[in-house]
Amino acid sequence: MGQAKHKMEQQWEIHETAIQILMDVGCIKECPYHPGNYIEKDDDLQPAYAKGNSMITSRKMDYNRRDLSDAIKDAFAETLEECPDCAKWNKDD
Numbered sequence: 001m002g003q004a005k006h007k008m009e010q011q012w013e014i015h016e017t018a019i020q021i022l023m024d025v026g027c028i029k030e031c032p033y034h035p036g037n038y039i040e041k042d043d044d045l046q047p048a049y050a051k052g053n054s055m056i057t058s059r060k061m062d063y064n065r066r067d068l069s070d071a072i073k074d075a076f077a078e079t080l081e082e083c084p085d086c087a088k089w090n091k092d093d
C-alpha cells in the first residue's frame with residue numbers, strides 16, 4: 001500500500017514537472033482565464049526534452065531520463081488545441 005501510494009505521488013510530481021518544462025520552453029501555455037487548463041502552442045518537443053535532460057544532468061532533479069521524456073510526451077498529448085472552457089464560452093447557444 002505505502003509503496004503504491006509513493007509511486008503515485010512520484011508520477012503526479014513528474015507530471016507537474018513535465019508541464020512546467022513545457023511551459024518554460026513555450027510548447028504549451030496556460031489559459032489566462034482558466035488557470036490549470038493548458039493549451040498547445042508548439043508541437044516541437046525537442047527543446048522540452050533538452051531542458052529536462054539538462055536539469056537532470058545538473059542534478060536540479062532526480063528523475064530517470066526516460067521517465068521524464070515519457071512524462072513530457074504524455075503531458076503534451078493531454079493538452080488540447082484550445083481551452084475547453086473558453087470553447088464553451090464562445091459557443092453561441
Ligand SMILES: [Zn+2]
Nearest residue numbers: 031034083086
Ligand atoms: Zn480558457
